[in-house]
Amino acid sequence: MEGLKRGSAAIVGVAESDLGEVADGISVTDLMAQGAKRALDDCGLSLKDVDGLFSATTQSRLSVLALAEYLGINPPFLGSTIVGGSSFEYHVAHAVGAIALGLCNVAVIAYGSTQRSVGRKQASVREINPYETPFRPFMPSSAYALAASRHMHEFGTTREQLAAVAVAAREWALLNPAAWEKKPLTIEGVLSSRMVSYPFTVRDCCLVTDGGGAIVITSAQRAKSLKKAPAYVLGCGQSVTHANISSMPDLTVTGALAAGKAAYAMARLGPADIDAVELYDAFTINTILFLEDLGFCKKGEGGAFVSGGHIGPNGSLAVNTNGGGLSYCHPGMYGLFLLIEAVRQLRGECGARQVKNCDVALAHGNGGVLSSQATVILGTQSTL
Amino acid sequence: MPGSQDAPLKTYLDHLARGELAYQFSPAAGRAVFYPRMLCPFTGSDRLEWRVSKGLGTVYATTVVHPVEGKPFNVALIDCDEGFRLMSRVEDIAPQEVRIGQRVRLRVHQPGGAEPPQPVFVPVEGA
Numbered sequence: 001m002e003g004l005k006r007g008s009a010a011i012v013g014v015a016e017s018d019l020g021e022v023a024d025g026i027s028v029t030d031l032m033a034q035g036a037k038r039a040l041d042d043c044g045l046s047l048k049d050v051d052g053l054f055s056a057t058t059q060s061r062l063s064v065l066a067l068a069e070y071l072g073i074n075p076p077f078l079g080s081t082i083v084g085g086s087s088f089e090y091h092v093a094h095a096v097g098a099i100a101l102g103l104c105n106v107a108v109i110a111y112g113s114t115q116r117s118v119g120r121k122q123a124s125v126r127e128i129n130p131y132e133t134p135f136r137p138f139m140p141s142s143a144y145a146l147a148a149s150r151h152m153h154e155f156g157t158t159r160e161q162l163a164a165v166a167v168a169a170r171e172w173a174l175l176n177p178a179a180w181e182k183k184p185l186t187i188e189g190v191l192s193s194r195m196v197s198y199p200f201t202v203r204d205c206c207l208v209t210d211g212g213g214a215i216v217i218t219s220a221q222r223a224k225s226l227k228k229a230p231a232y233v234l235g236c237g238q239s240v241t242h243a244n245i246s247s248m249p250d251l252t253v254t255g256a257l258a259a260g261k262a263a264y265a266m267a268r269l270g271p272a273d274i275d276a277v278e279l280y281d282a283f284t285i286n287t288i289l290f291l292e293d294l295g296f297c298k299k300g301e302g303g304a305f306v307s308g309g310h311i312g313p314n315g316s317l318a319v320n321t322n323g324g325g326l327s328y329c330h331p332g333m334y335g336l337f338l339l340i341e342a343v344r345q346l347r348g349e350c351g352a353r354q355v356k357n358c359d360v361a362l363a364h365g366n367g368g369v370l371s372s373q374a375t376v377i378l379g380t381q382s383t384l
Numbered sequence: 385m386p387g388s389q390d391a392p393l394k395t396y397l398d399h400l401a402r403g404e405l406a407y408q409f410s411p412a413a414g415r416a417v418f419y420p421r422m423l424c425p426f427t428g429s430d431r432l433e434w435r436v437s438k439g440l441g442t443v444y445a446t447t448v449v450h451p452v453e454g455k456p457f458n459v460a461l462i463d464c465d466e467g468f469r470l471m472s473r474v475e476d477i478a479p480q481e482v483r484i485g486q487r488v489r490l491r492v493h494q495p496g497g498a499e500p501p502q503p504v505f506v507p508v509e510g511a
Contacts (some may be wrong), residue, residue: 130393131419132471134495134502137459142475145447146461153445153484197459198448198480246461246471247419351437 007384009096011221013043013216014340018311019329020180021116022210028059030065031212033114033157036071039214044227045106047073052095054079056087057112057212058124058332067110077104082176083240084367085280088215088335089374093236095217107220107294112212114333120208132246136198143245143369144283145197147356150251151285154300159199161303163190165284166203166326168312173323175313175353181210204284205326206334206382213336215343220384231343232384234269234360235377237262245369252300255373256293256364263362263375264295271295274377275358277317278338280366281324284299287311290320290343290364294375318355321345335365339376346380359383392420395434399502403492407468408432418468418491439490440465441505448479458482462505476506 015038016029032055040046053075055063071370076347081090088109095107115123135283139145148367151157167187173179185203193201237263239255241250264270272293278288288302296317305311311319320326322341325334342361344350359382365374387467392408396419399406408417411433413426423430441464450471458479462472474482475491493503 129498130397134500135459135471135473136449137471138448138451141461142447142449146445146459149447149484152447156479195448195450195456197450246441336472 002260004093004096004236004266005100006234006268007232008100008220009217010220010232011092011215011217011343011378012223012226012228012230013039013045013341014343015213015338016043016337017112017212018179018227019211020209022114024109024117026117028057028063028112028212029070029173031114032057032063032067032110033070033345034216035112035212035214036108036110039108039216043216045216049106050108051075052077052079052098052107054091054095054109055111056080056082056091056333058189059113075104077107079292083372085282085335086365086367086374087333087371088339089363089365089376090238091117092217092233092339092376093238096233096236099219105222107180108214109216109217109336110212110214111333111336112335114210115332116208116210122371124131129244132244140369141200141283142197144243144285145200147251147370148283148285150198151288153221154252155303157303158287159191159305160187162199162204162284162288163187164307165281165287165311166190168306168309169281169320169324169326170313171312171323173327175351176323177285179269179323179328180207181323182230193351200283206282207318207327209329209331211329211331212378213253213340215336215339227382229347231346231377231378231380233304234383235263235265235267236375237266238372238374240372243371247354248370254289254293254370256290259373259375260364260378263341267377269360269377273360274362275318276342276355277319277320277362278333278342278361279320279328280338280364281320281326282330282334284326286366287319289370294362313353321350321353321355335367338363338365342378346378389422390435392422396420397500399436400492400503405464405490405492405503406434406446407464407466409439412470416466416468418470435466437464437466437490440508443474443484443486443488444469444484446474446482446484456480460505462488470503472503472505474505474507
């Protein structure tokens, strides 16, 4: 198997749609189209250049058709892999492959959600699992809480250490004008908030916002002549370990281990080379698990690693620099925003939250209940 | 024409209705399979034998759900001694008292009405 070629394609345009709480009546396709237009403007391309179209959302059954119709385009290459919040990291890998094969040259990957406006129950169909649903887990929170309980049991991870993840995310969010949360947060504030599914309070859980956006990806050759510095796709990796939490082989080890390994191998880089780390933080335990599984610290040491401000704005490793799903924005499938932030950090567009000398950024998506894991490593021209 | 094979879920629920927790065993893999299905996920073999669990297990992971309305309750993952894991809850003790590593025993809960029976667990006394 030859696989994808390092640096053969680049993300050249990124944009959020409206975020937070969108205007009455706005549809998910409105948000995708708005994101697509802004992302194309960002790189100086237009809809007539688009010959690959990808989308994922929980609110439109045939979303990529709806988007193509809305935009008035007939792109020969379509992709709608939907594996939860990491769908967009999968789309990047699929787009890199399609571009290499000449199946398309300019691909738009779009997302939209109005889950805050319409309510979570309206935004995604509740599936009945006869082996789980009767026990009334509050999903997805309880699945991640079960993983947290196991991590606490095996490694002595504490609620305070989980809370440190939320506090760091909030500190970054305060530097991001687009972030939903605007007030400081303390460890005590996390611990004393309303309990959702032990050990998680509502502050250990991601936000429930509207939002969407798009990215534009093209060949490395085409990328050179566009408006902004390309973010080259250096590495991609994916892994699926289960769909339902009761089938996860080991609740303390995620598919990020295998996904990360594949992405590092393709990129010929390791954790020490990463300048900005964007991890899918649906819950505070995620950040700890992914830092461990992606090799930023040893298994079991994630709790200590995130404490003492080490992953905050003045810490030793820049993690979730936009404020993450915990404090910036979480419309349900957050993975696209990881890529948007990673690209902006590589371009040096991040203002007060800019990571110095940022040449390599890692975006790690998570879908389902720690189920589908996908890593994308991006780099500037200097890393080719 | 009816299908050639009962739904795995039906066989499972029929056992539960008799007060039994059924699981499958894959001779090809030499290990238990749960939830019940038509193919062994370890080997791809379609030869799966039904077995009945002795109903003893150990708490693998636990959480307490705090609903906006109503009392907190336990949700746990239980590792049964036969080598399979399932989602369940531990009853008879406060939900926050459920401990990882705790030994538990099956009790089939009959919710009544149209709801199927549920395999729940209680602490093993003296364990």
